[in-house]
Amino acid sequence: MTTHKNTAKTTAKTVDKKNAKGDKTMANKNTDKKSKKSDSEKFAELANIRVPKALRVLKSIxxxxxxxxxxxxxxxxxxxxxxxxxxxxxxxxxxxxxxxKDEETFRI
Incomplete structure (x- = not known):
């Protein structure tokens, strides 16, 4: 019988943890909406990541x-x-x- 009580307690704790995680996920979604970046900020952020990567690859080539x-x-x-x-x-x-991208044109 002890096993049943421990299992019930463990299950209850697991459910509580899942609910807590669910609450955090909802909070993160709300925060993400508030801190939305402008298109210019997104461009600069991605360019600052991608251009150095491309330069490193060119150097390796x-x-x-x-x-x-x-x-x-x-x-x-x-x-x-x-x-x-x-x-x-x-x-x-x-x-x-x-x-x-321009469409390819055929010329003779």
């Missing part, structure tokens, strides 16, 4: 040029540089067009 550690062909290095330049051109175009 540039370390591939170390011919003491790696062997590569001119075609391989040209392909890497071309892909990166194309990505930067696409990025630039996105900023010029307000984030809208």
């Amino acid at each position: 540039s370390s591939l040029a170390n011919d003491d550690k790696y062997e590569y062909t001119d075609a391989q290095s040209t392909a890497i540089i071309s892909a990166l330049k194309s990505a930067v051109d696409d990025l630039s175009e996105c900023f010029k067009n307000g984030g809208k």
Whole structure:
């Protein structure tokens, strides 16, 4: 019988903890609504995270040029540089067009 009493007490404590967590979740949702950031603040925050990340990745790619550690062909290095330049051109175009990508046009 002792087991039943302990189980009942444990279950009651678990339910109380769940309710307390539920209350905290609701409080966090209300707080989030009050501290909403402007679009400009969100842009600056994300840019301050993403640009340094991109620069670190570019630096790691540039370390591939170390011919003491790696062997590569001119075609391989040209392909890497071309892909990166194309990505930067696409990025630039996105900023010029307000984030809208131009549709590809066919020309002869």
